[in-house]
Amino acid sequence: MKKLFLAGAAFLALTSLAFADDAALEAKARAIQSRIVTIDTHTDIPTFFATDRYDPGKLNGPPALVDIPRMKSGGLDAVFFIVYVDQTKRDAAGYAEAASEAFAKFAAIHRMTDEQYAKDIGLALTSADIRRIHAEGKRVALIGIENGYAIGRHPELLDIYYGLGARYFGLVHNGHNDIADSAQPQSDLGDKPNDKGGEHGGLSEYGREIVARCNDLGIMVDVSHSAKSTTLDAIAASRVPIIASHSAVYALNPHPRNMSDEEMKALAAKGGVIQIVAFDEYLQPMPKEKKAARGRLAKSLGFTSLDAFFAASPEAKEKFAQGVAEIDKKWPRANVALLADHIDYAVKLIGIDHVGIASDFQGGGGIAGWSNAGETFNVTKELVKRGYTEAEIGKLWGGNLMRVMDAVAAGRKP
Numbered sequence: 001m002k003k004l005f006l007a008g009a010a011f012l013a014l015t016s017l018a019f020a021d022d023a024a025l026e027a028k029a030r031a032i033q034s035r036i037v038t039i040d041t042h043t044d045i046p047t048f049f050a051t052d053r054y055d056p057g058k059l060n061g062p063p064a065l066v067d068i069p070r071m072k073s074g075g076l077d078a079v080f081f082i083v084y085v086d087q088t089k090r091d092a093a094g095y096a097e098a099a100s101e102a103f104a105k106f107a108a109i110h111r112m113t114d115e116q117y118a119k120d121i122g123l124a125l126t127s128a129d130i131r132r133i134h135a136e137g138k139r140v141a142l143i144g145i146e147n148g149y150a151i152g153r154h155p156e157l158l159d160i161y162y163g164l165g166a167r168y169f170g171l172v173h174n175g176h177n178d179i180a181d182s183a184q185p186q187s188d189l190g191d192k193p194n195d196k197g198g199e200h201g202g203l204s205e206y207g208r209e210i211v212a213r214c215n216d217l218g219i220m221v222d223v224s225h226s227a228k229s230t231t232l233d234a235i236a237a238s239r240v241p242i243i244a245s246h247s248a249v250y251a252l253n254p255h256p257r258n259m260s261d262e263e264m265k266a267l268a269a270k271g272g273v274i275q276i277v278a279f280d281e282y283l284q285p286m287p288k289e290k291k292a293a294r295g296r297l298a299k300s301l302g303f304t305s306l307d308a309f310f311a312a313s314p315e316a317k318e319k320f321a322q323g324v325a326e327i328d329k330k331w332p333r334a335n336v337a338l339l340a341d342h343i344d345y346a347v348k349l350i351g352i353d354h355v356g357i358a359s360d361f362q363g364g365g366g367i368a369g370w371s372n373a374g375e376t377f378n379v380t381k382e383l384v385k386r387g388y389t390e391a392e393i394g395k396l397w398g399g400n401l402m403r404v405m406d407a408v409a410a411g412r413k414p
């Protein structure tokens with residue numbers, strides 16, 4: 001009896017110690033998060049973002065994962081909202097459609113920052129803007145472009161997009177374009193493989209012109225979704241540091257979207273940053289059955305695009321959420337600890353000055369523990385738990401990205 005009592009007391013003492021430890025960790029992480037600027041470099045939006053169909057000033061239900069209330073509650077200060085364009089045929093009609101999708105998304109972001117919620121969230125064009133708007137107690141919006149297909153064969157569109165506030169330019173998405181080879185060629189668009197034997201074997205001549213124009217304008221070149229050959233070409237061609245806005249580590253999960261050690265080292269040698277992404281399939285190998293089940297679920301509900309997904313009926317959205325929960329139960333989703341493993345690996349390989357964080361929310365991103373903007377604090381807590389200092393966490397959560405923004409702005413040749 002006495003033994004049992006002692007064991008019980010020891011157990012209680014241990015658990016209360018664990019609770020005390022957790023409370024101390026939580027308090028430390030909260031204090032750190034309140035003093036730094038947290039930037040998520042990749043959140044997708046539908047074209048009708050900032051309308052009553054997706055009102056960023058309100059708390060939204062799924063599939064919306066980001067809004068101003070959840071940025072506040074999660075301690076997420078700044079978000080790059082993404083002007084992503086879907087790629088179809090590379091002809092005049094396709095380019096026109098892509099540009100119109102891009103303009104619709106620029107307009108949506110400006111509706112939020114210039115009209116509807118100017119009091120709550122401001123558009124930043126420079127790192128100084130980020131710090132100023134943050135100091136005013138507001139959230140910060142930035143704009144990144146995903147897929148060079150958005151300019152087609154019209155480089156002058158890049159100047160216009162820069163004028164509309166774009167501060168990074170993702171060279172490619174899924175499928176090769178006129179600028180470069182993609183990490184994931186699309187056979188249904190007639191793509192050849194990539195890299196050696198690919199369409200361009202990296203950057204095309206036109207792609208080199210575009211990288212130079214990005215440098216002249218002061219817009220960051222983004223190599224997420226690029227083939228390895230494209231990434232290495234872009235790093236070599238750029239006069240200033242470049243970024244990977246949402247990628248993970250190939251050595252930990254050999255997915256074509258992830259960055260090899262060679263690419264990460266070259267990126268860092270140029271002063272750039274890889275924003276490690278909270279994307280299940282990039283953080284851990286995805287079983288074929290899981291991928292197929294997710295595909296079937298989306299197809300059965302007609303969710304063929306981000307717009308279709310957001311425009312669906314509440315019933316369809318609910319069905320989707322239930323379906324995803326069932327799939328995740330069977331094949332657990334990556335979690336914050338695994339995200340931190342990728343961060344740790346990158347930090348060990350290329351140093352604390354060259355690593356950052358991205359969600360890819362609403363573009364397939366979201367993991368257990370960071371499944372929407374309201375859970376952002378969990379990432380900070382995990383980093384504190386792993387022994388990162390406040391200065392290091394500040395670099396990971398935005399300091400490094402702002403350094404690259406500054407270097408790119410300083411390289412402008414207007």
Ligand SMILES: [Zn+2]
Binds near residue numbers: 146225246360363
């Ligand atoms: Zn992406």
